[in-house]
Amino acid sequence: xxxxxxxxxxxxxxxxxxxxxxxxxxxxxxxxxxxxxxxxxxxxxxxxxxxxxxxxxxxxxxxxxxxxxxxxxxxxxxxxxxxxxxxxxxxxxxxxxxxxxxxxxxxxxxxxxxxxxxxxxxxxxxxxxxxxxxxxxxxxxxxxxxxxxxxxxxxxxxxxxxxxxxxxxxxxxxxxxxxxxxxxxxxxxxxxxxxxxxxxxxxxxxxxxxxxxxxxxxxxxxxxxxxxxxxxxxxxxxxxxxxxxxxxxxxxxxxxxxxxxxxxxxxxxxxxxxxxxxxxxxxxxxxxxxxxxxxxxxxxxxxxxxxxxxxxxxxxxxxxxxxxxxxxxxxxxxxxxxxxxxxxxxxxxxxxxxxxxxxxxxxxxxxxxxxxxxxxxxxxxxxxxxxxxxxxxxxxxxxxxxxxxxxxxxxxxxxxxxxxxxxxxxxxxxxxxxxxxxxxxxxxxxxxxxxxxxxxxxxxxxxxxxxxxxxxxxxxxxxxxxxxxxxxxxxxxxxxxxxxxxxxxxxxxxxxxxxxxxxxxxxxxxxxxxxxxxxxxxxxxxxxxxxxxxxxxxxxxxxxxxxxxxxxxxxxxxxxxxxxxxxxxx
Numbered sequence: 001x002x003x004x005x006x007x008x009x010x011x012x013x014x015x016x017x018x019x020x021x022x023x024x025x026x027x028x029x030x031x032x033x034x035x036x037x038x039x040x041x042x043x044x045x046x047x048x049x050x051x052x053x054x055x056x057x058x059x060x061x062x063x064x065x066x067x068x069x070x071x072x073x074x075x076x077x078x079x080x081x082x083x084x085x086x087x088x089x090x091x092x093x094x095x096x097x098x099x100x101x102x103x104x105x106x107x108x109x110x111x112x113x114x115x116x117x118x119x120x121x122x123x124x125x126x127x128x129x130x131x132x133x134x135x136x137x138x139x140x141x142x143x144x145x146x147x148x149x150x151x152x153x154x155x156x157x158x159x160x161x162x163x164x165x166x167x168x169x170x171x172x173x174x175x176x177x178x179x180x181x182x183x184x185x186x187x188x189x190x191x192x193x194x195x196x197x198x199x200x201x202x203x204x205x206x207x208x209x210x211x212x213x214x215x216x217x218x219x220x221x222x223x224x225x226x227x228x229x230x231x232x233x234x235x236x237x238x239x240x241x242x243x244x245x246x247x248x249x250x251x252x253x254x255x256x257x258x259x260x261x262x263x264x265x266x267x268x269x270x271x272x273x274x275x276x277x278x279x280x281x282x283x284x285x286x287x288x289x290x291x292x293x294x295x296x297x298x299x300x301x302x303x304x305x306x307x308x309x310x311x312x313x314x315x316x317x318x319x320x321x322x323x324x325x326x327x328x329x330x331x332x333x334x335x336x337x338x339x340x341x342x343x344x345x346x347x348x349x350x351x352x353x354x355x356x357x358x359x360x361x362x363x364x365x366x367x368x369x370x371x372x373x374x375x376x377x378x379x380x381x382x383x384x385x386x387x388x389x390x391x392x393x394x395x396x397x398x399x400x401x402x403x404x405x406x407x408x409x410x411x412x413x414x415x416x417x418x419x420x421x422x423x424x425x426x427x428x429x430x431x432x433x434x435x436x437x438x439x440x441x442x443x444x445x446x447x448x449x450x451x452x453x454x455x456x457x458x459x460x461x462x463x464x465x466x467x468x469x470x471x472x473x474x475x476x477x478x479x480x481x482x483x484x485x486x487x488x489x490x491x492x493x494x495x496x497x498x499x500x501x502x503x504x505x506x507x508x509x510x511x512x513x514x515x516x517x518x519x520x521x522x523x524x525x526x527x528x529x530x531x532x533x534x535x536x537x538x539x540x541x542x543x544x545x546x547x548x549x550x551x552x553x554x555x556x557x558x559x560x561x562x563x564x565x566x567x568x569x570x571x572x573x574x575x576x577x578x579x580x581x582x583x584x585x586x
Contacts, residue, residue, distance in 0.1 A: 001171045001172065001173050002171070002172050003169055003170070003171055003172070004039070004169065004170070004172050005032060005035065005036065005039075005166065005167055005168065005169055005170075006032075006036075006136040006137075006139040006140075006165055006166045006167070006168050006169075006170050007032035007033045007034075007035050007036030007039075007166035007167065008035070008036040008039045008040060008172075009036070009139060009140045009170060009172040010033060010036055010100075010139050010140065010143050010161075010166065011033075011036040011037055011039070011040040011043075011044060012040065012140070012172060012174070013140050013143040013144050013147070013175065014044060014071060014098075014143070014147075015040065015043050015044055016144075016174060016175060017069065017144075017147050018068060019044060019068075019069065019071050020044065020045060020423070020424070021044065021045040021046070021047050021062070021071075021423050022037060022044065022045070022046055022047065022071045022072065022073065022100075023047045023049050023054070023055030023056070023058050023059055023071070023072040023073070024046075024047075024048075024049065024052065024055050024072055024073035024074060024079075024100070025048065025049060025050075025051075025052055025055070025074070025075070025079060026048075026075070027074070027075025027076070027079050027102055028075065028076075028102075028115070028163070029075045029076035029077075029079075029102030029103055029104055029115060029163045030073060030074070030075045030076070030079070030100070030101075030102030030161065030163065030166075031163065032163060032166035032167040033073060033100060033102070033161060033166050034046070035166075035167075036166070045423070047419075047423065047448065047452065048448065048451070049416075049419075049445055049448050050444045050445050050447055050448060051082060051442070051444070051445065052072070052073075052074040052079055052082035052083050053082050053083070053084075053085045053086060053412070053416075053442070054086075054412075054415070054416045054419070054442055054445045054448070055072040055073070055074075055083070055086070055416075056072040056074075056082075056083040056084075056085060056086020056087050056089075056090075056097070056099065057085065057086035057089060057405075057410070057412065057413055057416035057417065057420075057442075058070070058072070058086070058416040058417070058419050058420040058423075059071055059072040059086060059090070059097050059098075059099075059420075060086050060087075060089045060090040060093070060095060060097055061380060061403045061413075061416060061417035061419075061420035061421070061424075062420045062423070062424050063090065063095035063096050063097055064093065064095055064401075064403035064417075065378055065401045065403055065417075065420060065421055065424045065425060066424050066425075067217070068096075069096040069097065069098055069147055069150055069151065070090070070095070070096070070097045070098070070420075071097070071098045071099075071100065072086065072097070072098075072099055072100070073099065073100035073101070073102070074099070074100075074101060074102065075102035075115070076101070076102045076103050076104055076115045076116060076117060076119070077115035077116070077117050078115070079101075079102060080101045080102070080117065080119055080122070080123075081117075081122075083099055083101070084126065085410050085412070086410075086416070087099055087123075087126045087127075087156045087158075088126055088408050088410075089405045089408040089410055089413065090155065090156050091126050091127075091155055091156050091408075092406065092407035092408040093213075093238060093405070093406045093407055093408070094154040094155060094213075095154065095155075096147075096150035096151050096154060096155065096156075096157075097150060097155075097156045097157070098143075098146055098147055098150055098156075098157050098158075098159070099123070099127075099156060099157070099158045099159070100159055100161060101119055101123070101158060101159065101160045101161065102160075102161060102163060103116075103119060103132065103160050103161060103162045103163065104116045104162065104163065105162055105163050105164035106134075106162045106164055106165070107164065109162065119132070119160045120132050120160060123156075123158040123160075126156050126158070127155065127156045127157060127158045128149055128150065128153035128154075128155035128156060128157060129145070129146050129149035129150065129153070129155075129156075129157035129158065130157075130158045131145075131146070131158070131159055131160070132159075132160040132161075132162070133159065133160070133161055133162070133165060134165075135165065136165040136166070136168035136169075136170050137170050137171075139161070139165065139166065139170070140170075140172060140173075140175065141175075142159055143159060144175045146158075146159050189313055189317055189318055189321040190311075190313075193311045193313065193318070194318075194321050194322060194325065196309060197273075197292060197309070197311070197322060198322070198325065198327055200271060200290065200292060200308075200309060201229065201271065201273070201329060202329065203271075204270050204271035204290070205270055205334070206268050206269045206270045206271070206334045207231055207269065207270070207271040207272075207273065207329075207334075208231055208232045208233070208234060208251075208265055208269050208271070208272060208273070208338075209222070209225075209226060209231050209232070209233045209234065209272075209273045209275065210234045210235070210236070210272050210273065210274045210275065210277070210279070211233060211234070211235045211236070211239055211242045211243065211275045211276065211277070211315075212235070212236045212238075212239050212242075212274075212275060212276040212277020212278070212279060212315075213236065213238050213239045213242070213276065213277065213406075214275065214276020214277060214295065214296070214314075214315045214316075215239065215242045215275055215276045215315050215316060215319075216239060216241070216242055217316075218242070218315070218316035218319070219241075219242060219243060219244065221316050221319050221320055221323070222242060222243050222316075222319060223243055223244070223247060223249075224323055225319045225322060225323055226243065226247075226249045227249065228323055228327075228328050229322070229327075229328055229329045230249075230328070230329050230330060230331040230332070230335050231249065231273070231329070231335065232249055232250075232251045232265060232334075232335055232338040232339070233247075233249050233250050233251065234250075234251055234252060234253055234254060234262050234265065234266075235250075235253055236253065236277050236279045236406075237253055237255075237257050237387070237391055237404070237406065238404065238406035239276075239277070240253075240391055240394070240396055240402045241396030241400060241401070241402045244396065244397040244398075245394070245395060245396045245397050246395070246397045247397075248339050248342075249335070249339070250342070251265055251338045251339070251341070251342045252342060252345070252392075253391065254266055254281070254284075254285075254543075255281050255284070255543070255544050256388065256542075256543065256544045257387050257388045257391045257392075257543070258391075258543040258544070259342070259345050259392060259543060260341065260344075260345045260348075260541075260543060260546050260548070260572065261338060261341040261342040261344075261345045261575070262543070263543050263544070263545070263546045264341060264546065264548075264549070264574060264575035264576070265338055265341075265575060266285055266286060267286060267549075267552070267575070267576075268575055268576065268579065269286075269289055270288075270289050270290065271289060271290045271291075271292070272285070272289060272290070272291045272292070273292050273294070274291050274292065274293045274294065274305075274307070275294045275295075275315040275318075275319070276294065276295060276296075276315035277295070277300075278295075278300045278303050278304055279304060280304055280407060281304075282304040282305035283304055283305050284544075285305060290308045290309075291305060291306070291307040291308055291309075292307065292308065292309045292310075292311065293305075293307040293309070293310055293311070294311040294313055294315050294318050295311075295312065295313075295315070296312065296313060296314045296315070298310075298312045333579065333582035333583075333584050334579070334584070336582075337575055337578040337579050337582065337584075338575065340578055341574075341575045341578060344571065344572050344573070345572070347571070348567070348571065348572055349363050349392060349393065350363075350367065352364075353366070353367040354507070356506050356507045358536055358538075359505075359535065359536025359537075359538075360504065360505050360506055360507070360509075360510070360533065360534060360535045360536060361535065361536065362385075362386075362389040362393075362461055362533070362535050362540075363389065363392075363393060364507055364510050365389075365459060365461070365504070365510060365531075365533050365535075366389055366390070366392070366393025366394065367393065368510050368511070368514045369393070369394065369395075369431065369459070370393065370394070370395045371514070372514055372517065372518060373394075373395050373400065373429065373431070374428055374429050375398035375399055375400065375428075376398070376399045376400065376401075376425060376427065376428035377400050377401075377421075377425075377428045377429045377430070377431060378400070378401045378402075378403070378417075378418075378420075378421030378422075378424070378425050378428060378429075378430045378431065379394050379396075379400060379401070379402050379403070379421070379431050379432075379433065380403050380404070380413065380414050380415070380416070380417020380418040380419075380420065380421055380430070380431065380432040380433070381394075381402065381403065381404040381413070381414055381417070381432075381433050382404070382405075382411060382412065382413050382414030382415075382432070382433060382434040382435060382438035382439070383404070383405055383409045383410060383411045383412075383413055383438060383468075384411065384435045384437060384438060384466070384467060384468040385435060385461070385467040385468050385471075385539075385540055386414070386433050386434055386435045386438070386461055387404060388540045388543075389433070389461070389540065390404075390433050401421070401425065403417050403420075403421075404417070411437060411438040411441055412438050412439075412441035412442040413438070414432040414433055414434035414438055414439065414442075414458075415432050415434060415439060415442045415443070415445055415446070415458060416442060416445065417432060418430050418431060418432025418449070418456040418457075418458055419432075419445065419448060419449055419454065419456065421456070422449070422454035422455070422456050423452075423454070429455075429457065429521065430454070430455075430456045430457070431456070431457050431458075431459065432456055432457070432458045432459065433459045433461070434458065434459070434460050434461070435460070435461050435462075435463075435466075435467065436460055436461065436462040436463065436464065436485060436487070436488070436490070437465075437466045437485055439458075439460045439490065440485075440488065443490070443493060443497070444497065446458070446493070446494060446497040446498065446499050446528055446530070447497045447498060449499065449528035450497060450498030450499055450527060450528055451498070453526035453527070454526075454528060455520075455521070455525050455526055455527060455528060455529065456528045456529070457517060457528075457529045457531065458494075458499075458528060458529065458530045458531070459530075459531045459533060460490045460530060460531065460532050460533065461533050461535050462487065462488075462490060462532055462533060462534050462535065463534075463535050463536070463537045464484065464485045464486070464487045464537075465483055465484060465485055465537055466482075466483040466485065467483075467537075467539065467540075469482075469483050470483040470539070471539050471542070474539075489503070489532065490503075490530050490532040491503045491530055491531075491532045493530070494528065494529070494530035494532075498527065498528070499527050499528040499529060499530055500520070500525070500527050500528070500529045500530070501529075501530045501532065502516065502517075502529070502530070502531050502532065503531075503532040503534060504531060504532070504533050504534065505533075505534040510533075513531060517529060517531070541565045541567075542565070546561070547561050548561065548562065548567070548569060548572065548574045549574035549575070549576040549577065550574075551576055551577075551580075552574075552576060
């Protein structure tokens with residue numbers, strides 16, 4: 001038992017749970033929590049951000065990169081409300097985050113005091129645990145419970161701390177409760193579920209796997225299952241990397257951020273093995289197919305799409321049980337056609353990367369990132385067209401880690417995630433990828449990367465347009481309004497905020513600048529880098545609907561789509577054509 005102020009005891013509990021860094025900005029109502037961070041500065045990092053939103057997003061990204069709880073704080077009133085964007089991101093993507101929220105002294109509560117807010121109801125919707133402490137002595141207990149609940153329920157825990165309580169001296173005893181909550185658990189799988197799954201797989205002509213974030217960390221098991229059963233694998237966007245992106249059985253993803261191979265596979269499949277996900281766009285899958293859904297949360301099964309067979313199980317354990325049967329499926333024309341379709345898609349992206357005749361293609365930059373990226377690098381990806389280029393181009397083939405704002409899809413996620421990556425995985429290179437719209441929301445926190453000597457490589461795709469929304473306004477025949485952006489020289493902004501800036505607008509520029517970046521890496525650079533990539537304003541190829549099969553859509557529709565996106569159909573035959581060439585007429 002040791003005497004200390006409650007603010008220090010709070011930080012001690014964080015240390016017990018293995019928290020490495022805490023993000024936030026000091027304020028009058030949270031000063032003694034900050035004092036606790038000072039007193040424990042040798043054991044836990046305090047990261048001073050320039051906006052609480054950035055701190056909360058970085059905390060969410062910490063959880064996405066590592067699986068361990070992220071922590072951010074804000075003072076009463078405006079400091080608290082600034083946290084919401086990052087907290088809702090964590091809520092929607094089901095990752096554990098702890099928010100420490102300042103409050104005016106108890107004697108001033110309910111008196112319309114300066115910056116006073118009734119914060120408990122304010123955080124009710126975003127949280128799985130939401131408490132205001134009432135005594136100094138209970139602070140360590142409440143923090144401990146908050147972290148346990150954030151892990152148990154995979155969400156946001158909020159603890160509101162009246163400032164007069166964190167200042168009081170208490171007797172601190174290290175909690176004896178378990179410090180680690182296991183998210184990846186094994187369980188006994190129902191034998192009937194395995195038998196019925198095998199029966200459905202063998203009856204299907206064109207089965208495929210659709211994997212979600214529930215299989216992150218189970219790459220070896222998913223890969224073995226795919227190879228043993230000769231199945232093509234798709235994944236949700238937040239699960240990018242759940243199988244190596246260069247594995248021959250990986251065929252991409254579906255939707256606006258997808259691939260031709262992913263879209264077309266869904267048009268021809270007759271059975272989806274849907275694993276560890278609550279993919280919100282599953283409702284857009286074709287209706288004439290069977291779905292086996294596997295999820296350890298029964299309330300997520302059937303939430304986004306009706307299913308034919310439900311399995312309440314941990315997806316990793318379920319796949320291992322199928323592997324252990326020793327059973328298999330033949331490597332037929334279905335898998336081979338999908339593999340060829342994906343290879344053709346990749347060749348087309350490579351072709352774009354080598355062409356700057358009409359301006360710089362984003363694919364050029366992504367191809368160079370693939371060359372320079374290391375086996376353990378982290379990629380923080382913003383929302384918008386940049387998500388498409390990243391999902392299609394980043395190398396997730398070793399131990400790289402990928403994070404974006406999945407269901408909440410907040411702009412401004414990229415830079416804070418880059419900050420998180422540098423802190424969470426310090427022995428690897430951290431990257432962030434943003435459009436100029438998202439980057440402009442959070443650019444001042446380049447100062448934070450500079451302050452802590454974090455050599456994040458921040459790639460900014462500049463086209464002076466909110467490209468994702470521009471596309472939607474065109475597609476729905478609206479007036480183009482509010483989607484044009486005033487440009488900025490982001491390389492100079494970087495220099496003004498303590499970083500190193502480069503601008504590229506051609507293949508030659510990209511080659512030269514990335515060579516300089518590599519030299520900086522090798523020389524031990526400790527400054528953040530911004531690569532301002534001035535790209536052409538063309539829309540990324542629309543993959544939510546890709547009418548390239550004349551049998552399904554007619555020649556006129558195929559010709560119009562191919563012309564719009566400059567696709568040579570002789571180089572990109574449809575999956576239907578590839579299947580029919582083998583005698584598989586479906």
